[in-house]
Structure formats: structure tokens, C-alpha cells
Amino acid sequence: MEVNKIAVIGAGLMGAGISYISRASGYDVIMTDLDDDAINRGLARLKGYVEAGVKRSKLSPEEGEKIVGQLVTTTNLTEAVSDVDLVIEAVFENMDVKKKLFKEMDGAAKPHTILASNTSSLSITELGKVTNRPDKVIGMHYFSPVPAMKLLEIIVGKETNDETIQTAMEVGEKQRKITVKAIDSPGFIVNRLRAQIGRAIYQIYEQGLASAEEIDTAMKEKFGVPMGSLELADFVGLDVSLGTGSTLEKELGECYKVPEILKKFVKEGRLGRKTGKGFYAYEDGQKRSIDEPKGADPDRLVTRIIMPYLREAMIEFETGIATKEDIDKAMKLGSNYKEGPFETINRLGLDMVREELKKLQQEYGHCYSLPKMLQ
Ligand SMILES: NC(=O)c1ccc[n+]([C@@H]2O[C@H](COP(=O)([O-])OP(=O)(O)OC[C@H]3O[C@@H](n4cnc5c(N)ncnc54)[C@H](O)[C@@H]3O)[C@@H](O)[C@H]2O)c1
Known part of the structure; x- marks a missing residue:
């Protein structure tokens, strides 16, 4: 027409x-x-x-x-x-x-x-x-x-x-x-994938395994994202992140549960850059770290953060939400990632992704179960 x-x-x-x-x-x-x-x-x-x-x-x-x-x-x-x-x-x-x-x-x-x-x-x-x-x-x-x-x-x-x-x-x-x-499905392609990165990062922060700076530096230097994920969350607004996360939790259930730390920060009015404090503090437009480094290994951090995201991309494909090509294209153009999730999976190899997901599943349960293509 x-x-x-x-x-x-x-x-x-x-x-x-x-x-x-x-x-x-x-x-x-x-x-x-x-x-x-x-x-x-x-x-x-x-x-x-x-x-x-x-x-x-x-x-x-x-x-x-x-x-x-x-x-x-x-x-x-x-x-x-x-x-x-x-x-x-x-x-x-x-x-x-x-x-x-x-x-x-x-x-x-x-x-x-x-x-x-x-x-x-x-x-x-x-x-x-x-x-x-x-x-x-x-x-x-x-x-x-x-x-x-x-x-x-x-x-x-x-x-x-x-x-x-x-x-x-x-x-x-x-x-x-x-x-x-x-x-049509909650979060479509990009927001649903981004939510998995967000969930992993908030959980790591909540568990005290790494500081905001360690998480952001690892993601930038080892995974090539243009902006640290927590810095980005502060920029967009933690209330916005909570809004998308809550829709996914409501529609898709327990494996999409919003981490408590995000709810707590929003409840305290700690919404990120716009309120002067989120995962970082902001004064006169300058960002300042507010938590101590925990000595986290950057390679392990990235692996822990991206595995649930790679799993989610496989689930999006297996449930017919989108093609692998469109999922890769969407993450590169919608999030400015250097490579799409299926390109990352190809680079790391299916065996490595399977082994890492198995470890996560042992530690945290069925929300990290293997998608069909890894079984
Ligand atoms: N902000 C983002 O980054 C982003 C990205 C993608 C999609 N979206 C989506 O786009 C939509 C708009 O988001 P936004 O960030 O532009 O919001 P916004 O708050 O900047 O703008 C919303 C506008 O809609 C107007 N409005 C509200 N009810 C109306 C009505 N009944 N009739 C006419 N106008 C009405 C408001 O007065 C306001 O000006 C939302 O659904 C949001 O989820 C936002």
C-alpha cells in the first residue's frame, strides 16, 4: 500500500x-x-x-x-x-x-x-x-x-x-x-536480550562480586560495548530499566525476575544521572565511583554476564520470534554491539557456551537450562 x-x-x-x-x-x-x-x-x-x-x-x-x-x-x-x-x-x-x-x-x-x-x-x-x-x-x-x-x-x-x-x-x-x-512477544528482540545482560549485571553487583567500575570496564574492554552497562543504565534511568524489567517479569515469569537491588535503588529515588546518584554518583555532570573494587577477574565477569544473553538469543530463535540474522542485526544496530549474539556464539564455540551454561545451571538452577540447540 x-x-x-x-x-x-x-x-x-x-x-x-x-x-x-x-x-x-x-x-x-x-x-x-x-x-x-x-x-x-x-x-x-x-x-x-x-x-x-x-x-x-x-x-x-x-x-x-x-x-x-x-x-x-x-x-x-x-x-x-x-x-x-x-x-x-x-x-x-x-x-x-x-x-x-x-x-x-x-x-x-x-x-x-x-x-x-x-x-x-x-x-x-x-x-x-x-x-x-x-x-x-x-x-x-x-x-x-x-x-x-x-x-x-x-x-x-x-x-x-x-x-x-x-x-x-x-x-x-x-x-x-x-x-x-x-x-509479538514481551520485549521483542533487543529489549528482551538487553534485559538479560541487565539482570546478570545487577545480580553480580548485588552479590558484591564486582564494583560498578569493574563491571563496566570489563564489558567495554573485553566485550567491546561502547558504554559501560551500569553507566548506560544510570544514563537511561533506573526507573526505565525497572519498567521494562517488570513487564518482562509479569509476562514471562520467574526467570525474568527483576533483581532486588534495582527495585531498592528506584524506591530510594536513586534513579541514575537524573537524580545525581545511581550505580555511580554525578556532580556537575562528572561521574564518580562510589563502591570499592572487589578484585574481580574481567574475563570471568564478561563470561558470567553474556551467557544468559546468549542463551536468550537461542531461545528467541528457537521459539520463532526472529531469525538468527535479524537477531544479530538488531543487537548491532539497536545496541551498537560489535557483534550479534550468534556471531559471539560462533566465535566462542558451542562447546564453551554449553559448558559455561551448565556451570550457571548448577549454581543458580533451571533459569539457565540449555536451549535445544545446545542439548
Ligand atoms: N524513550 C526511549 O528511549 C524509547 C525507545 C523506544 C520506544 N519508546 C516508546 O515510545 C513511547 C513514547 O516514549 P517517549 O520516551 O517519547 O515518551 P515521552 O514521555 O517523551 O513522550 C510521550 C508524549 O505523549 C504525550 N501523550 C500522552 N498521552 C497522549 C494522548 N492520549 N494523546 C496524545 N499525546 C499523548 C505526552 O504528552 C508526551 O508528550 C513509549 O511507548 C516508549 O516505551 C521509548
């Missing part, structure tokens, strides 16, 4: 980014939010992206002016969705809020309009159920910052039809994103 006009619902961090890349790829865009203040904040962010694009010679000043000048904004949802081919929703991550919105949008949009959600972890199938067009409901999961991150996860609900999938992928490609396809 040809898409000319897109409505973006929510002018926050993600909505402003999605509006920008859509306008920059030539789509007519109508951006909406609850009130003028929110729209103005979104517009300011979008103008910032335009200025950065012009500065880096990615856009001419005329193109920049056209992106902003021809962007339509409104606080009226019905007006926003009544004459578009595709809606991309990017409001708060709350199922009740999104369900209410999808019901309203279904009533106001034309029959051919595709309704997409940028949700990070909520069920696309559930959202489809509140509409009379579940075949035209899909997930388009962009990564932040939207203009810079190349990945777009296309999330296929139980009822989503092929034309909807094809159209969402074509829009993503026109927006210069690289698309991967995932079956």
Missing part, C-alpha cells in the same frame, strides 16, 4: 524524532499531543534535529525550512488521524492509555489506515484486539535517538496481515532505517 501521509501521536522524545525522520523522507506529517505546551516542546526538539542536520550538511537550509514549515500540528486526535495512511503512536508506555487511544483512532481513521505503535514492550496483539482492524495493527519500534539509530523493529501481531507488514517495512526503509521482523 502506498503511504503519503503519516500522523504521529505524542510529540515527546520519540514522537518528535519520528516526525522529523518522516518529514525528512518526504512524507506529509501531522504531529499531535495533548496540549500546546507539549506540541511546542516537540517542535523545539524537531527543530534541534533540523539544525543539527543542516550543520552537518545532511540537509540544505531550504530542506530544513521545508521540514518544519510543512509539518502540521494539532491537539485534536480525530483531526490528526482522519485523513492519513499510517498512524505511528508514541505516547506513554501504559497499556490502558494506549488501548483507549487505539479504540478512538480506530473509530476516527479511514478503513485503509494502518495503526502502528512504537511501544517498547507491550503486546501489539492486545492493542489490535480493541480495534475493528487487528490486521492493520503493527509495532514500529524505533530506537532513541531516532534520527541517529538505524534500527527499526517491525512487530507482527497475531492478526497483522502481510500487506501491513510490507507497508511498515517500506516506510521504515524510506526513513533510511534497517528493518528486522519480530513476532
Whole structure:
């Protein structure tokens, strides 16, 4: 199906980014939010992206002016969705809020309009159920910052039809994103894998086996991540990490339980950089270590941290959530990892991964059991 006009619902961090890349790829865009203040904040962010694009010679000043000048904004949802081919929703991550919105949008949009959600972890199938067009409901999961991150996860609900999938992928490609396809399931590809890295790291910290600095240095130097995982968690906000973790725990059960340390920190208001303290302390924008080194061996640390993540990638593949190629691509483009999990498995060898997982299973139980491909 040809898409000319897109409505973006929510002018926050993600909505402003999605509006920008859509306008920059030539789509007519109508951006909406609850009130003028929110729209103005979104517009300011979008103008910032335009200025950065012009500065880096990615856009001419005329193109920049056209992106902003021809962007339509409104606080009226019905007006926003009544004459578009595709809606991309990017409001708060709350199922009740999104369900209410999808019901309203279904009533106001034309029959051919595709309704997409940028949700990070909520069920696309559930959202489809509140509409009379579940075949035209899909997930388009962009990564932040939207203009810079190349990945777009296309999330296929139980009822989503092929034309909807094809159209969402074509829009993503026109927006210069690289698309991967995932079956609707909690956390999709990347967030579910990242959660396993997070769980391992929080557990190690909780058990006092390594300091934040030791964990981050090991992951950077021995595994090649661009930013230490705890530093990144502090940057994103520990409340956000807890939110994703809690959804996974609720949907997938005990093996996805959020470590107590994360709940404790959030309860204490220790949310990371934005509150001045998380796994590190922050003063005048400078990070400072607040725990003593424990003398942890960096190689052992990395092995302990990545094994549950490699196991999870195998489970995603074995349960048909995505192909190995898409899982690798998603982690490299969505998390800036040097290699995807299946590339890591190939590098380390199946025997090594099997032996390490067996050790973890002996120590911590069935949540580290061997996936089928290692049995
Ligand atoms: N922040 C990220 O890194 C990230 C990454 C990928 C996906 N997401 C997902 O994108 C969505 C938006 O996240 P965000 O970080 O942009 O949030 P945000 O808080 O920056 O923006 C949300 C915006 O939605 C508006 N809004 C709320 N209810 C609305 C309604 N009924 N109608 C119109 N506007 C409404 C709010 O006023 C706000 O401006 C969430 O589902 C989130 O999980 C976020």
C-alpha cells in the first residue's frame, strides 16, 4: 500500500524524532499531543534535529525550512488521524492509555489506515484486539535517538496481515532505517536480550562480586560495548530499566525476575544521572565511583554476564520470534554491539557456551537450562 501521509501521536522524545525522520523522507506529517505546551516542546526538539542536520550538511537550509514549515500540528486526535495512511503512536508506555487511544483512532481513521505503535514492550496483539482492524495493527519500534539509530523493529501481531507488514517495512526503509521482523512477544528482540545482560549485571553487583567500575570496564574492554552497562543504565534511568524489567517479569515469569537491588535503588529515588546518584554518583555532570573494587577477574565477569544473553538469543530463535540474522542485526544496530549474539556464539564455540551454561545451571538452577540447540 502506498503511504503519503503519516500522523504521529505524542510529540515527546520519540514522537518528535519520528516526525522529523518522516518529514525528512518526504512524507506529509501531522504531529499531535495533548496540549500546546507539549506540541511546542516537540517542535523545539524537531527543530534541534533540523539544525543539527543542516550543520552537518545532511540537509540544505531550504530542506530544513521545508521540514518544519510543512509539518502540521494539532491537539485534536480525530483531526490528526482522519485523513492519513499510517498512524505511528508514541505516547506513554501504559497499556490502558494506549488501548483507549487505539479504540478512538480506530473509530476516527479511514478503513485503509494502518495503526502502528512504537511501544517498547507491550503486546501489539492486545492493542489490535480493541480495534475493528487487528490486521492493520503493527509495532514500529524505533530506537532513541531516532534520527541517529538505524534500527527499526517491525512487530507482527497475531492478526497483522502481510500487506501491513510490507507497508511498515517500506516506510521504515524510506526513513533510511534497517528493518528486522519480530513476532509479538514481551520485549521483542533487543529489549528482551538487553534485559538479560541487565539482570546478570545487577545480580553480580548485588552479590558484591564486582564494583560498578569493574563491571563496566570489563564489558567495554573485553566485550567491546561502547558504554559501560551500569553507566548506560544510570544514563537511561533506573526507573526505565525497572519498567521494562517488570513487564518482562509479569509476562514471562520467574526467570525474568527483576533483581532486588534495582527495585531498592528506584524506591530510594536513586534513579541514575537524573537524580545525581545511581550505580555511580554525578556532580556537575562528572561521574564518580562510589563502591570499592572487589578484585574481580574481567574475563570471568564478561563470561558470567553474556551467557544468559546468549542463551536468550537461542531461545528467541528457537521459539520463532526472529531469525538468527535479524537477531544479530538488531543487537548491532539497536545496541551498537560489535557483534550479534550468534556471531559471539560462533566465535566462542558451542562447546564453551554449553559448558559455561551448565556451570550457571548448577549454581543458580533451571533459569539457565540449555536451549535445544545446545542439548
Ligand atoms: N524513550 C526511549 O528511549 C524509547 C525507545 C523506544 C520506544 N519508546 C516508546 O515510545 C513511547 C513514547 O516514549 P517517549 O520516551 O517519547 O515518551 P515521552 O514521555 O517523551 O513522550 C510521550 C508524549 O505523549 C504525550 N501523550 C500522552 N498521552 C497522549 C494522548 N492520549 N494523546 C496524545 N499525546 C499523548 C505526552 O504528552 C508526551 O508528550 C513509549 O511507548 C516508549 O516505551 C521509548
